[in-house]
Structures are given as structure tokens and as C-alpha cells.
Amino acid sequence: MRVGAGESKSQFWQRMVTLMLALTLMMPVLFMGLPDFKTAHAETKPLAAPVVVIPVHHTVENGLYNFLERAFREAEEMNALHIVLDINTFGGRIDSAQEIGQLIKNSPVPTIAYIRGKAISAGSYIALNAEQIAMEPGSSIGAAAIVDITGNEIEDTKAISTWSGLMKGAAEMRGRNSQIAEAMVDKNVGVTMPEIGRIVPKGEIVTLTSQEALKVGYAETIAASLDEVVKFIGGENHPLITMELTVAERIARFVTEPWVATLLLLIGIAGVAVEIFVPGFGLPGILGVLGFGLYFFGHYIAGFAGAEDIALFVAGIILLFLEIFVSSFGILGILGALCLFSGVVLSAYNKQMAAWSLGIAFVLAVVIVVIVIRIFRHRGVWNRFILSEKLTAEEGYVSASSRKELLGQTGHALTPLRPAGTAVFGEERVDVVTSGDFIPAGRTVKVVQVDGSRIVVKEMKE
Incomplete structure (x- = not known):
């Protein structure tokens, strides 16, 4: 900068000092009006952040947890804006629901449960763990009493106390009336809900409709569609991604059902036994191998079976085959049966249930094998060791x-x-x-x- 015409050096430096002083005084004023970029970035996610919808349908069981674990992990990797749990279930296994609830509580991505239809029993616990709950008109939540496999209520005081404690804890964590959650489990509690003018006496289990849940604080909104839920959480301008089960996860969820596991074990045991004792068909052996294969494949995909469990089972089959052709005074047969039993039980999530399934399958398989042997006894493997031909003169033998x-x-x-x-x-x-x-x-x-x-x-x- 040069000195202007008619301006002395002293005047020039006086003007520069005045300008610098003015800029110094104006700096705070200028920056006070600017946004806090760090804070703005932390509070507002980019529009590319998706809203991830995860279906929680049908039965709550072991395979569902593994699917949800993968879905939550992928949602976190996508830096999702929100996770919507699309719930419609009559419940299922309590232990699986407990693990799913822990997964939801630990999620760094905000969660909202959208109940479409039913959130009964274990489904209600999953919904209560979400940060918010939205309900479809006509939907319901509650009826979380513990029942056995036949649908009859369990009167075990310890089990009821444990389950009601989990329900109360989930409700308290989200600021909801915990007594209502307790009354959903234990019919000996009873609860008064003045917000809806309703008293549930002892001897009854609480179930709430969507309107009742909204009034007593068990739902934040009623939404007629998924779009309304997305709008409620402020995600209407964000991509919507729905997580789907892979083919392997579908198989795993189906196979780990107790009745399906029992059926596969029955097919496996009966098929292999028939092929051993009445050889020549081929089809029973193929079905047996497929039955065992599907059982272990499903439990492996579900994360329950390891390579060592499968190896133990295969060793059991080999030992049983050797027992037929090698005289070991039953030692190989006993070892084979123990390996087979251990492989099946250790590969399951619930060891006790797996033992029952194997026992039932074994008894039914014995009945089937005996029937098949009686029908096709002329083709039995024992005929290889018995001389059944008659050396008569009519046959030309002299x-x-x-x-x-x-x-x-x-x-x-x-x-x-x-x-x-x-x-x-x-x-x-x-x-x-x-x-x-x-x-x-x-x-x-x-x-x-x-x-x-x-x-x-x-x-x-x-």
C-alpha cells in the first residue's frame, strides 16, 4: 500500500492503526453470528443417512436374534439415522427375547418399535426396550404371561418373578409405568390406570390397545403406516432401507424350531438305520444324510454349532458303522452312540430341549425301523451272514x-x-x-x- 497523494506518512500510519483497532473490536461480533460447525455436525446427520426398517415377525426364537444382530451391526455401519423395529409377533422364547432386548438397549442408533398387529409376550418386552413406541390402529401390546409348549400358563413363582422383573426394568428404563409392565406378566399384581379409567383386578393379565397404550404412556404415537412413523422421527427426507433375511437365515430360523429339529433328527436316525439294516434302497440313506445335514447346517448358520460339534457327530456315525462289521463287544457302538448324542446336543442353543428332541426322535425312529425290517426282512444285512439256501435234490444238489x-x-x-x-x-x-x-x-x-x-x-x- 502506497501513501496517497497529499497524505503525509504520519497521517497514513494513523489511519492504519485506526483500521486495525476497528477490525479487532469487530471480530467477536462477526464470529458470534456464525454457527458452531462442530455442534451442528454432531446434531444433524447428513441426508444420506438411512432409516433402517428391521422386521420382527412370527416367533421370537434363536434365529431371530442372529438376524437382528446382523441387521443392527449393518445399520450402525451405514451410520443410520434411526432403526424402526417392525413388530408383529405372538412372542416366543424368553431367553431369546432377553438377548434381543440387550441388543436394542446397547444400540448406538436410536430405535423406535412400530407395533403392527400384535406385540404379545416376548414381543412386548422387545418393544419396551426401544426408545420410542409407535402403534398401528387396532394393534395391541401385553399378555406376557409365561406359558409352556402347549400354551398353558406356568405357575412357577421364580420364573414369573424373573420375567416380570425384566419387563419392569425395560419399562422403567424408558420412563414408563413399571406396574403396568409387571401386570402384563403376573396376574396376581393388578393395576389401576386412571388415564383410561380402567382397573385390572388380580387374576387378570394386562393387554393394552393402541389408544390405551398412548394414554398411559406405553406409546408415543399412533401411526397408520410406516411412512407416518418415518415422518414422526423426522426421517421423511432420508433413504428407507428394509433389512431382509438371507436364504441361510431363513433356513436357520426354520430349522432351529424345536419341532422341526425333532423331525429332522427322526428322518436322520431312521434313514441311516434303514439303510444299514435293509441295504439296497439308497433313498433312506440319502434322506437320513439330508436330515442330519439340514439340522447341523441350520444350527451352524444360527451360530450354535461349531466345527467340533459336527466332527463329533460324524465320528459317532463312523463308529456305529464299524460296530456292524467289526467285533468289538459293543465298545465301538457305545462310543459311537455317545459321540452322536453329544454332537447333536452340543450343537443346539438349548441343550435340554435338544436332548428331549433327540430322545423323542430316537424312540420314533426305532418304531419305524422295526416296521421296515419286518416288511423287508428278506433284504436284511444279517442275511449276508446266514446260509438261507436249501441244498435239495430238486434244486440239483446231491x-x-x-x-x-x-x-x-x-x-x-x-x-x-x-x-x-x-x-x-x-x-x-x-x-x-x-x-x-x-x-x-x-x-x-x-x-x-x-x-x-x-x-x-x-x-x-x-
Whole structure:
């Protein structure tokens, strides 16, 4: 910068100092109006951040947890804006629901449960763990009493106390009335809900409709569609991604169902046993291998079975095969059965349930195998070790040539017959026997009986 015309150096430097002082005084004012870029970035995610929808349908079981674990992990990797749990279930396994609830609580991505239809039993626990709950008109939540496999309520006080404690904890964590959650599990609690003018007496289990849940604080909004849920969480301008089960996960969820696992074990045991004891068909053996293969494949994909469990099972099959052809006084058979049993049980999530499934499958398989063996017993493997053919003359089997042509002929004893000896008929020497009499050499004899190679003679009196 040069000094202007008519301006002295002292005036120039005076003007520069004044300008610098003015800029210094204005700096705070200028930056006060600017946004905090760090804060703005932390509070607002880019529009590319998706809203991830994860379906929680059908039965709550082991395979569902593994699917949700993958879905939550991928949502976090995508830096998702929100996770929407699309819930419609009548419940299922409590232990699986507990693991899923822990997964939701630990998620760094915000969660909202959208109940479409039913969130019953274990489904209600999953919903209560989400940060927010949205419900479709006509949907319901609750009825979380513990039931057995036949649908009858369990009266085990310890089990009820544990489950109601989990439900209360989930409700308290999200600022909801915990007594309502407890009354969803334990019919001996009872609860008063003045917000809806309803009293649930002892002896009844609580179930809330969508409107009731909204009024008592068990839902934040009622949404007629998924789009309304997305709008409620402020994600209408963000991409919507729905997570789907892979083919392997679908198989795993289906196979790990207790009744399916029992059926596969039945097919496996019966198929292999029939192929061993009544060989030649091929189809039972193929079905048996497929049954065991699907059982272990599903449990492996679900994360329950390891390579060592499968190896243990294969070793059991090999030992059982060896027992059939190698004499081991039952040692190989016992070891094989133990390996097979251990492989099946250790590969399952619930060891007790797996043991029951294996026991039921084994009993039914024995019945099937016995029936098949009775029908096809002529093809049994034991026929390889038993001589079943009859060596009859009608079949052409003879032990020696028959001398029927000698019957009635006469000759003389060449040696004394006591009672066996040798006689001559014409020019032929023949071994003969008497009926027990002694005949000296040189006496005349007559053939009275021929039985194969046994020729019976009698002395001819002169």
C-alpha cells in the first residue's frame, strides 16, 4: 500500500492503526453470528443417512436374534439415522427375547418399535426396550404371561418373578409405568390406570390397545403406516432401507424350531438305520444324510454349532458303522452312540430341549425301523451272514452219485461183511453193508436197498 497523494506518512500510519483497532473490536461480533460447525455436525446427520426398517415377525426364537444382530451391526455401519423395529409377533422364547432386548438397549442408533398387529409376550418386552413406541390402529401390546409348549400358563413363582422383573426394568428404563409392565406378566399384581379409567383386578393379565397404550404412556404415537412413523422421527427426507433375511437365515430360523429339529433328527436316525439294516434302497440313506445335514447346517448358520460339534457327530456315525462289521463287544457302538448324542446336543442353543428332541426322535425312529425290517426282512444285512439256501435234490444238489441200478442185483461177498465190506456184482467191486448180519466171504448176496451211496445187501440162502 502506497501513501496517497497529499497524505503525509504520519497521517497514513494513523489511519492504519485506526483500521486495525476497528477490525479487532469487530471480530467477536462477526464470529458470534456464525454457527458452531462442530455442534451442528454432531446434531444433524447428513441426508444420506438411512432409516433402517428391521422386521420382527412370527416367533421370537434363536434365529431371530442372529438376524437382528446382523441387521443392527449393518445399520450402525451405514451410520443410520434411526432403526424402526417392525413388530408383529405372538412372542416366543424368553431367553431369546432377553438377548434381543440387550441388543436394542446397547444400540448406538436410536430405535423406535412400530407395533403392527400384535406385540404379545416376548414381543412386548422387545418393544419396551426401544426408545420410542409407535402403534398401528387396532394393534395391541401385553399378555406376557409365561406359558409352556402347549400354551398353558406356568405357575412357577421364580420364573414369573424373573420375567416380570425384566419387563419392569425395560419399562422403567424408558420412563414408563413399571406396574403396568409387571401386570402384563403376573396376574396376581393388578393395576389401576386412571388415564383410561380402567382397573385390572388380580387374576387378570394386562393387554393394552393402541389408544390405551398412548394414554398411559406405553406409546408415543399412533401411526397408520410406516411412512407416518418415518415422518414422526423426522426421517421423511432420508433413504428407507428394509433389512431382509438371507436364504441361510431363513433356513436357520426354520430349522432351529424345536419341532422341526425333532423331525429332522427322526428322518436322520431312521434313514441311516434303514439303510444299514435293509441295504439296497439308497433313498433312506440319502434322506437320513439330508436330515442330519439340514439340522447341523441350520444350527451352524444360527451360530450354535461349531466345527467340533459336527466332527463329533460324524465320528459317532463312523463308529456305529464299524460296530456292524467289526467285533468289538459293543465298545465301538457305545462310543459311537455317545459321540452322536453329544454332537447333536452340543450343537443346539438349548441343550435340554435338544436332548428331549433327540430322545423323542430316537424312540420314533426305532418304531419305524422295526416296521421296515419286518416288511423287508428278506433284504436284511444279517442275511449276508446266514446260509438261507436249501441244498435239495430238486434244486440239483446231491452229495454223491446214486446207484439205483444195483437194486435187486445179486453178487458175492469179496470180503467178510461185518457189517460193511466189499461185494462183486459182475465185474464191479462195490462197497456194501448188511442190515447188521455177519456174512462170510464168498457167500451170495442180493442188493435190497439203495440210499444214495449206501448199498444194503442180504445173504441169499441156497
